[in-house]
Amino acid sequence: MAQARIQPENGGDVMSNEQIVIEEKAQLDFSQSMSYGDYLHIDEVLNAQHPLSPAHDEMLFIIQHQTSELWMKLMLHELGAAVRCVARDELPPAFKMLARVSRIFDQLVHAWDVLATMTPPEYSAIRPYLGQSSGFQSAQYRCIEFSLGNKNPAMLGPHQHNPQRLAMVRAAFEAPSLYDEALRLLARRGLPLPADQTERDWTQPREPSDAVEQAWLTVYRDPNHYWDLYQLGEKLTDLEDAFRVWRFKHVTTVERIIGFKRGTGGTGGVSYLRKMLEVVLFPELWKLRTDL
Template identity: 50%
Template sequence: MSCPHNNYRAMEDDIHTDFKDDMSYGDYLKLNQVLTAQQPLSYQHDEMLFIVIHQASELWLKLAGHELSSAVKNIQEGDFGHGFKVISRVKQILNQLTQSWNILSTLTPVDYLKFRDALGHSSGFQSYGYRKVEFLLGNKNASLLKVHESDPVVHQELKVILDAPSLYDVTLKVLHDNGLSIDADVLSRDFSQAYQSNDSVLQAWLSVYQNADEHFQLYELAEKLIDIEDSFQQWRFKHMYTVQRIIGNKMGTGGSTGVGFLKKALDISFFPELFELRTHL
């Protein structure tokens, strides 16, 4: 016979319950604003799912941008310890974002079509948080700023990030500072332009990997960058596949070709030499 179980947890005497003049959990997190920001434009049940997934994703993207901005500064200043910590955190954020597509995949095509027209031309392509993360990682494209011109504050912040060195740019400067030969035109390039593979960078990374004990900090940095790209590509792929599952090959609400446009992103690498070098080891 099993022992009787008292299925009850009593309130402890010291738990604070009076918040008339004290800051509560909800006050600290501004939950009144956060939890009232879900404003469906239709009466369809699944629109709430669509809104919550995308709002939560934007919060994760905000955190990823915060961490990557710190990582750029850390690597520039030689603070590899904290830089490695926040880069590892970004990897986990991207994994979390990838998992969120599994939840959105429960939205069937029929149910999505019931409220899709209410979205107008709004689209994830217009995500400021996503663009910031891509720019910080090095996928620069000045033409993408045009979609943010209606918000001068956002446009200006993205322009600053576009023109500044990315995480990979500051990493290549560190390679140079550690005695590895990097072409001058790579170090002094226009950071607003998309990064192009360079043989001197490939040879520098090969030297790091072939002498990993001597360059262990740089070797570890390279592997952490690979972790980020790995997680980012998984997120990109899951995004594309979820869209394909829900709308097939329809055009996106923002005017893109939809799945076709998303597939092209899978060919873009933030750190191309880090993948190429593996062929030459």
């Protein structure tokens, strides 16, 4: 039986079915080059889930938190670069990075929707196997909090048992936050800010400052003149807005699953998370909206 022959659209040589099969096999042979799985280390990622209980739903619990940690890794990558850009007066790339961080928070908000499919009895079946492990102990989350200016030395404590993680968290704790660098930028642009806002102990939490609000008010009252600073203020506001939504969804999901039980890490659970809803990262940017 004669083999069918196919004329390529580009007018090249006619290929037989056998030649096509041989070529396709060659294209599917990744023994001599890097494949998708090789590049992404898929085997390591997909083999990183080790449920401890016999409960079906523990896989959801593990993957929810592992994927959140991956998104937080990207968030820290973007935040760190954005802080460096602001420190160098390179605002356009910083805007892109901060917008990406806000979108990552959106992604994490929707991740809570998936976890919320776990009912209280399903969580109760795995809780005894969790020991004292808790998201409260996430080193990456703590670095995000510190990078955004919510500094609290007590939050170094949960990482004392792991020198490598402690060093990472301490570095974020001791460094200027994103907002600190934004205020230093305002001062470099000639807006009057006292030294206690631009050269201070970065490990101390900031208190709201009338002088800082006045500097931002100057920017917001003349956005055309201070366009890039005005854009920076809005990117920071977008970021805190997204963070607040994530926090609210977090506390709602936890209350839905465990009610007001204490957290596995020793916190008050929902009561602790509700207190976190009151934290304001960039207070002057929110207050100026009333005072404009």
